[in-house]
Amino acid sequence: MQAAMDEVYSKAEFYWGREPNDLAMQLMGRFGPGAARGKRVLDLGCGEGRDSIYFACHGCNVTALDVSGPGLAKAAAWASEEDVRLETIQADVLSYRLAEPVDIVYASGVIQHFPQPMRSEVFSHYKQMTRIGGYNAFNAFVEKPFIGLPPDYQPDEFFYRSGELLGYYWDWEIVAFQELIFDCNSSGVPHQHAMDVMIARRVV
Numbered sequence: 001m002q003a004a005m006d007e008v009y010s011k012a013e014f015y016w017g018r019e020p021n022d023l024a025m026q027l028m029g030r031f032g033p034g035a036a037r038g039k040r041v042l043d044l045g046c047g048e049g050r051d052s053i054y055f056a057c058h059g060c061n062v063t064a065l066d067v068s069g070p071g072l073a074k075a076a077a078w079a080s081e082e083d084v085r086l087e088t089i090q091a092d093v094l095s096y097r098l099a100e101p102v103d104i105v106y107a108s109g110v111i112q113h114f115p116q117p118m119r120s121e122v123f124s125h126y127k128q129m130t131r132i133g134g135y136n137a138f139n140a141f142v143e144k145p146f147i148g149l150p151p152d153y154q155p156d157e158f159f160y161r162s163g164e165l166l167g168y169y170w171d172w173e174i175v176a177f178q179e180l181i182f183d184c185n186s187s188g189v190p191h192q193h194a195m196d197v198m199i200a201r202r203v204v
């Protein structure tokens with residue numbers, strides 16, 4: 001799968017587009033004008049950087065992490081075009097751990113790569129490494145018996161139970177949560193996804 005992603009990221013066109021995800025926009029919407037400036041953001045599985053660049057354009061200090069070298073190279077080139085600073089890290093989210101605290105841990109389309117047994121540890125780590133007042137924002141594909149698996153499902157993807165994400169954040173303020181069912185045409189085969197979308201804030 002990763003070789004396939006590297007190949008699509010090596011093309012000039014942006015596979016995921018250049019518009020940020022709704023989740024990224026919802027997150028930045030929580031800050032008043034200019035208030036996101038200087039916030040430290042970790043974008044896990046940044047792909048070609050559409051959300052990382054969006055955060056950087058709001059003045060955030062962004063670290064964009066992905067396993068794909070071509071994806072990161074594309075994100076870095078885009079950052080230069082926009083004249084914003086972007087730190088890139090090529091790493092595996094499964095083993096990557098933060099060395100310094102951040103204000104925001106963010107991931108879109110990525111956390112299904114965490115096998116269920118490691119989730120409690122990894123989300124605890126993100127929580128510990130988030131400054132008070134900071135946010136963790138994720139979306140997670142959830143399993144619904146009436147939807148089934150998507151055609152491009154990979155064996156290293158593990159769906160969540162509905163509401164599971166909330167459980168890891170029981171002691172944080174849940175500032176936004178939604179469960180969505182939406183149509184998708186990735187891989188050229190029309191199908192549906194169910195997804196939980198959460199923004200949680202560390203209060204103490």
Ligand SMILES: C[S@@+](CC[C@H](N)C(=O)[O-])C[C@H]1O[C@@H](n2cnc3c(N)ncnc32)[C@H](O)[C@@H]1O
Pocket residue numbers: 005016021044045046047048049050051065066067068071091092093094107108109110113
């Ligand atoms: C569905 S894409 C989403 C990309 C980006 N977040 C966006 O919304 O445009 C998932 C990304 O996760 C990356 N990825 C998958 N497994 C990974 C892993 N174990 N470690 C780091 N990145 C990974 C892929 O290379 C890909 O760029």
